[in-house]
Amino acid sequence: MPDPPRPAPAAGPCAATDLMPTFWKYWDAARKLPRDEQIRLFQERVMGAHAAVYAGVFSNVPKPIPQIVGDSLDTMPALEADIRGLSASLSDELPRQIARFREAFPKFRCDTAVYLLYSAGAFDGATRDVSGKDALMFGLDVIAKLKEPLSPLFAHELFHVYHAERIPKAPEVFYWNLWEEGLASYVSQKLNPDETACCLPPSPPVDAALPKIVAGALERLDSEKPEDYRPYFLGGENALDIPQRSGYVLGYRIAAEAGRTRSLEELADLQPADVRKLVEAGLRRMQTETR
DSSP states (O other): OOOOOEEOOOBTTBOEEEOHHHHHHHHHHHTTSOHHHHHHHIIIIIITTTHHHHHHHTTTOSSOHHHHHHHHHTTHHHHHHHHHHHHHHHHHHHHHHHHHHHHHOTTOOOOSEEEEEOOTTSOSEEEEEETTEEEEEEEHHHHHHHTOOHHHHHHHHHHHHHHHHHSTTOOOSHHHHHHHHHHHHHHHHHSOTTSOOTTOOOHHHHHHTHHHHHHHHHHTTTOOOHHHHHHHHSOSOOTTOOOTTHHHHHHHHHHHHHTTSSOHHHHHTOOHHHHHHHHHHHHHHHHHHTO
16 A cells, blocks of 8 residues: 655645655665566556646646656666655745745645645646646645745746636636746746846847747637647647747746736736737737847
8 A cells, every 4th residue: 555645744725735745655665677577566566645736737648648657767876866856845844935925925725735746857846737626736846856946836827826826717718828938937037136037048049949839828828729829839849940939038027027016916916918919018018129
């Protein structure tokens, strides 16, 4: 039987569930086994023990799950020490990060479930559906691989939860994707001024292709199609041949401009109709500046 998940200390109603004990028990048994057996046991002992959570982890992944799991487990020998370090510390670190976040956003409820887990390379931080409800997840393996500073990452992801509280019926449309990701990155930098903003790709490749990137974003403003979302917000190759995660940079620059005259709470409370105007105006300004 897998170990029961270990509740992490909570700050107010915002509590986390640590699924790493299940993973470590699995890995201690599987580390010396053949690759195919490692994959099989991961699916049985880790995914099987927390089926609803891992259904969210692997929702809409671009490759077969066994391939994703196998590729991730291949990196475990090099990353194990770092992942174990995070596994030992994040249960205590998360409440501190939530307390810091609430200093900036005192209305933050955080009644969303939070999970600390092995994401098999799927993400560092993400919001996913678990049994029909949004849940916030932190993938310790990807955090360890990217060697990310924790405070900006936590601020970025916690802001997504807060933003959804403030705008519960946000449209699933391109301009809102641009805004919510860019604003979350802007918040991560404002709350951690001595750190780099979370989740932004390098600027030089984006700047080099900016006319093409901005023109494409303007064409897609009201699109609800996943194929329009992916090139701008996900990694990997894309048919548009634009730098990965370019949408984060566009959104960040628009949020930073808006932040000159608005507080963080005012930005979080902007309604979709106002956001659309703000995003279009920001993109057109960028378009003019690149001509």
